[in-house]
Structures are given as C-alpha cells and as structure tokens.
Amino acid sequence: xxxxxxxxxxxxILGVIFGWLPSVTSLPAIGGYDIDTALVNGMGYTRTFxxxxxxxxxxxxxxxxxxxxxxxxxxxxxxxxxxxxxx
Amino acid sequence: xxxxxxAIVVKIVLFGIFFVPAIAQAAILYQNVxxxxxxxxxxxxxxxxxxVSGLPSSGVTDIWLYMSNNGNTGNTIFLDTTCSDGxxxxxFTEQSVAGWVHSTVAGGPIGFSxxxxxxxxxxxxxxxxxxxxxxxxxxxxxxxxxxPTSFEPTNFTTRIIxxxxxxxxxxxxxxxxxxxxxxxxxxxxxANDIGKYLSIKIHxxxxxxxxxxxxxxxxxxxxxxxxxxxxxxxxxxNATSSGDFYFASTTVLAQGNYxxxxxxxxxxxxxxxxxxxxxxxGAISDIVDHQFVVGTSTFIGNISxxxxxxxxxxxxxxxxxxxAAMAASCNPLGGNFGIRECMTxxxxxxxxxxxxxxxxxxxxxxxxQPWGYLTRFVQILSTSATSSLPSISYTFDPAGPLxxxxxxxxxxxxxxxxxxxxxTITDPVNHQTIRTVAEPIVKFVVALMVIFAIVMDLTxxxxxxxxxxxxxx
Numbered sequence: 001x002x003x004x005x006x007x008x009x010x011x012x013i014l015g016v017i018f019g020w021l022p023s024v025t026s027l028p029a030i031g032g033y034d035i036d037t038a039l040v041n042g043m044g045y046t047r048t049f050x051x052x053x054x055x056x057x058x059x060x061x062x063x064x065x066x067x068x069x070x071x072x073x074x075x076x077x078x079x080x081x082x083x084x085x086x087x
Numbered sequence: 088x089x090x091x092x093x094a095i096v097v098k099i100v101l102f103g104i105f106f107v108p109a110i111a112q113a114a115i116l117y118q119n120v121x122x123x124x125x126x127x128x129x130x131x132x133x134x135x136x137x138x139v140s141g142l143p144s145s146g147v148t149d150i151w152l153y154m155s156n157n158g159n160t161g162n163t164i165f166l167d168t169t170c171s172d173g174x175x176x177x178x179f180t181e182q183s184v185a186g187w188v189h190s191t192v193a194g195g196p197i198g199f200s201x202x203x204x205x206x207x208x209x210x211x212x213x214x215x216x217x218x219x220x221x222x223x224x225x226x227x228x229x230x231x232x233x234x235p236t237s238f239e240p241t242n243f244t245t246r247i248i249x250x251x252x253x254x255x256x257x258x259x260x261x262x263x264x265x266x267x268x269x270x271x272x273x274x275x276x277x278a279n280d281i282g283k284y285l286s287i288k289i290h291x292x293x294x295x296x297x298x299x300x301x302x303x304x305x306x307x308x309x310x311x312x313x314x315x316x317x318x319x320x321x322x323x324x325n326a327t328s329s330g331d332f333y334f335a336s337t338t339v340l341a342q343g344n345y346x347x348x349x350x351x352x353x354x355x356x357x358x359x360x361x362x363x364x365x366x367x368x369g370a371i372s373d374i375v376d377h378q379f380v381v382g383t384s385t386f387i388g389n390i391s392x393x394x395x396x397x398x399x400x401x402x403x404x405x406x407x408x409x410x411a412a413m414a415a416s417c418n419p420l421g422g423n424f425g426i427r428e429c430m431t432x433x434x435x436x437x438x439x440x441x442x443x444x445x446x447x448x449x450x451x452x453x454x455x456q457p458w459g460y461l462t463r464f465v466q467i468l469s470t471s472a473t474s475s476l477p478s479i480s481y482t483f484d485p486a487g488p489l490x491x492x493x494x495x496x497x498x499x500x501x502x503x504x505x506x507x508x509x510x511t512i513t514d515p516v517n518h519q520t521i522r523t524v525a526e527p528i529v530k531f532v533v534a535l536m537v538i539f540a541i542v543m544d545l546t547x548x549x550x551x552x553x554x555x556x557x558x559x560x
Binding site for chain 2: 007019021027040047055059064068
C-alpha cells in the first residue's frame with residue numbers, strides 16, 4: 001500500500017510536470033519519407049525472417065536486452081548525475 | 088571510500104534490476120485467474136471421479152462442459168453427482184463434438200452444495216465412465232454455470248485449467264513397492280496470444296529423494312517432444328493456434344513424496360519469456376504446483392512438502408494486498424492481526440496497482456516528446472507482428488542475352504525453403520532436429536554474452552582495457 005502510493009505519487013508528479021508536452025504516436029516523416037511505416041514494415045519483414053531462421057531472433061533479442069540496459073544506465077545517470085555508479 | 092560507496096550503489100541498482108522486477112513478475116502470475124469475470128468457472132478436475140469446489144449452492148439452470156475427446160458419437164454424456172439437495176444427473180446430447188456442450192438442468196434451478204463425487208459417463212455401453220480414463224475416449228471437463236462461448240476468447244485467459252494428480256493426493260499402491268500414477272494437464276491458449284512465444288511444460292521431482300527416478304524421461308519418449316531432467320516440454324515456440332491443450336500419460340513411481348509442476352509462459356519474444364523483467368514484455372505465466380504421495384510418505388518428504396505449501400500459501404497472499412481482509416490484519420484490536428500480513432499489505436504493491444502505475448507511466452510520461460520518439464522506436468522494435476516479404480520482379484533489357492525475360496523472385500518461398508532445409512535436418516543417432524539440439528546452446532551463449540557485456544560495463548573492466556590500450560599507444 002505504501003510503496004504503491006509512493007509509485008503512484010511519482011507517476012502523478014511526472015505526469016503533471018510533463019503533461020503539457022505533446023504525445024508521440026508515430027515517428028515523423030523526414031523529407032516526405034515515412035520513417036514510422038518503413039520501420040514497422042521492416043520489423044514485420046525481419047520478424048517473418050526470424051520465425052524461420054530462429055538463431056537470428058535469439059541474437060536480436062539479446063541485442064534488445066543490451067540496449068535496454070544502456071537505456072536504464074542513461075536514466076540512472078540522468079537522475080543521479082556524477083553520483084551515478086555508472087558515471 | 089569512493090569505492091565502497093560505488094559498490095553499495097551498484098548493489099542497489101542490481102537489486103532493483105533483478106529482484107524487484109522478479110517480485111513483480113511473480114505477482115503478475117495471478118492476473119491469469121479470471122476472478123474478475125462475471126462468468127464463473129465452477130469446477131475442473133481429474134480422475135474417473137472427482138470433486139470440485141466453489142460450486143453455486145442454488146440457482147443453477149444451465150451447465151456447460153468442455154469435452155476434450157468423448158469419442159462416443161451417438162451416446163449421451165452424463166454428469167452425475169449427489170449433493171445436499173439431492174441426486175443430480177444432467178444429460179448432454181451434443182456429444183459428438185470435442186468442445187463446449189450445454190444442457191438445461193431438468194427441474195432446475197438446482198444447487199451444487201456439498202456434492203461428492205462427480206462422475207462423467209457415456210450413456211452407451213453400460214454407462215462407461217469416460218472421464219480421465221487416460222486413454223481414448225477420455226474427457227477433461229471444465230464445468231461452468233455461464234455460457235463460455237459468449238466470452239471467448241477475450242476473457243478466457245491463457246492458463247492452466249487443471250493438473251493431476253491433485254494437490255495432497257495420496258495414491259494407494261496396495262502394499263507394493265511401486266504404483267502407476269496418472270498425470271494429466273489441461274491448458275487453454277487465448278487467441279490474443281497467438282504469435283507470442285509459448286512454453287508449456289510439466290516438471291516433477293521426488294522431493295524426499297528416497298528413490299532414484301529411472302530414465303531421463305519420466306513419461307517415455309514421445310515423437311517430436313523433448314524430455315530431459317524430468318521436465319517434459321510439450322511446446323516451445325511461437326503459438327500458432329488457440330484453444331485447449333491436453334496431456335495425459337501414466338508412469339510407474341516408487342513410494343514417496345512427489346511434486347509436479349505445470350508451467351505455461353507466453354511472451355512476445357524468447358528473451359522476453361526468459362528475461363521478462365528486463366524487457367517488460369508483459370509475459371503471462373501460469374504455474375500450478377501439486378504435491379502428492381505414492382504409497383507411504385516419508386518424514387523428510389513431509390517436511391519439504393509442508394515448507395513448500397506454506398511458502399506458496401504466503402506468496403499467494405501477496406497479490407491481495409489491497410483487500411479488506413489484508414487491511415484487517417493491521418488492526419491490533421481485531422482478531423485477524425498478523426505482523427507478516429500487515430507488512431505485506433503495507434509494503435508490497437499488488438499486480439493491479441503495478442499495472443495501473445506502469446500504464447499511467449507509459450501514457451503520461453514515456454510517450455511525451457522528445458523521449459517519446461525513443462519509446463516509439465523501442466515499441467516498433469519489440470513488436471511481434473509479421474509482414475509477408477515483398478516479391479521482386481525484374482524484366483531484362485530486350486537487347487540483352489535474356490532479352491525481355493521477366494524474373495519473379497518470391498522472397499516468402501525462398502525463406503520458407505531455406506528454413507525447411509535448416510529445420511528438418513536431423514542428427515543420425517537421436518533423430519532430433521538442428522533446432523532441438525542447437526537452440527538451447529544458442530540461447531545460453533547469447534544470454535551469457537549479454538550478461539558478460541553488462542558485467543564488463545558495470546565493473547569498468549572495458550574502460551580499464553581501453554585506457555591501458557591508449558597508454559600503450
């Protein structure tokens with residue numbers, strides 16, 4: 001109950017702070033080229049390919065996990081600054 | 088001093104990365120229990136006769152049964168039980184199909200209070216009991232008091248519906264050293280989970296370790312299925328169809344205490360399944376544990392069994408942290424005061440609360456500019472949707488040697504052909520496919536490399552190596 005309250009308050013505060021920013025529903029078109037559609041189609045093709053050649057799918061998932069780690073690291077560095085253990 | 092501080096912070100971060108999401112993952116398990124639905128699963132069981140709990144004590148006018156394989160075309164299927172308000176026999180005439188069958192209760196409404204046991208038998212051939220007989224025909228029944236077809240597939244979630252032997256069952260072996268045990272599982276895959284990575288397994292242990300389980304595969308070799316270390320994998324891969332999944336087999340076990348666990352996990356990806364807490368891929372998991380005794384239990388086995396049951400009972404209380412019953416456990420003047428339950432109520436958020444917070448975080452913060460572009464990018468990358476590969480067509484120059492020929496390249500056929508070659512080659516000894524043999528190794532190596540890269544980065548080893556190289560240069 002207490003932790004849920006703390007988490008909800010944090011989310012509420014962040015929501016209030018950033019609420020005025022516009023939401024992103026798709027990636028922008030650059031020079032008339034729709035990057036969002038291209039990426040969605042590209043990932044669809046890639047997933048089709050991965051379904052058959054399964055080792056590539058495993059490697060790709062491993063890459064995603066690694067990228068997520070770096071995103072977490074960036075977020076921690078953003079909040080902790082030079083006090084971050086990963087600084 | 089700086090290093091001590093750094094080590095403490097690293098440990099806190101690792102704790103946050105590994106432990107907290109692991110708890111959250113555990114809590115997610117209970118979302119699969121469809122308790123919020125207006126429709127009530129009133130019973131599911133195994134065995135030629137079975138008991139069910141949670142049955143309505145009155146007002147039942149309609150009954151639905153799920154027949155997996157009644158194999159008795161032309162014969163009425165009967166549900167037969169004796170309850171506190173009398174003996175009920177409900178006939179189902181839609182007996183020729185495997186699926187939901189419905190019957191209006193004659194003389195209803197009736198109640199199902201204190202009924203025991205239930206039988207399901209076929210009206211032909213001298214009222215043969217067909218339920219759970221282990222062979223064909225057999226029936227796995229899920230008894231419902233609401234029309235299940237009206238809320239499939241959205242509300243009937245992917246989960247394990249039944250598992251036998253029942254929890255705390257004692258299987259009589261009549262003074263013999265060994266006995267035959269029937270294993271059965273009924274799982275349901277929701278249509279919304281088609282395309283997700285799915286794993287269905289049964290694992291069992293001799294928990295008092297008083298007998299060595301013989302053979303690598305408890306249930307014998309089954310073509311196309313993998314079995315090792317007493318874990319029987321029915322399916323691992325992308326789910327291609329929805330509906331019911333059944334398993335029934337027998338095996339001979341020595342007397343002692345045993346534990347059987349059926350697990351069902353889905354995720355958008357393999358690593359999402361195995362490292363769901365990293366990717367927040369929303370893996371759905373359902374795990375059912377039953378402990379049973381063959382013949383006579385042992386002292387050590389009973390201790391292990393009780394510890395396991397108590398731990399599970401405690402974990403089961405975690406998701407219910409917001410209920411009035413849990414809140415009452417914090418009242419020192421109330422009769423239900425318990426410091427453990429109270430601390431759980433105060434400190435552990437339940438799955439619903441976490442979901443609400445995460446959903447709010449996604450919709451109110453993560454999608455906002457400018458980081459929303461990164462969120463959208465990750466969302467596209469982690470999708471499991473597939474698209475048919477495009478066909479390529481090329482017409483040669485009429486003046487060239489292939490003058491005017493048009494070549495059409497069907498990428499889908501090419502990929503399918505290559506995949507067929509890759510996935511049908513078998514080893515000459517055990518006749519297992521390359522995928523069966525190599526996939527666990529590839530998964531292990533990739534997982535090891537990812538962990539190694541993260542540890543290298545956290546411990547600054549890679550930075551030291553770079554600095555050393557710069558010094559040498």
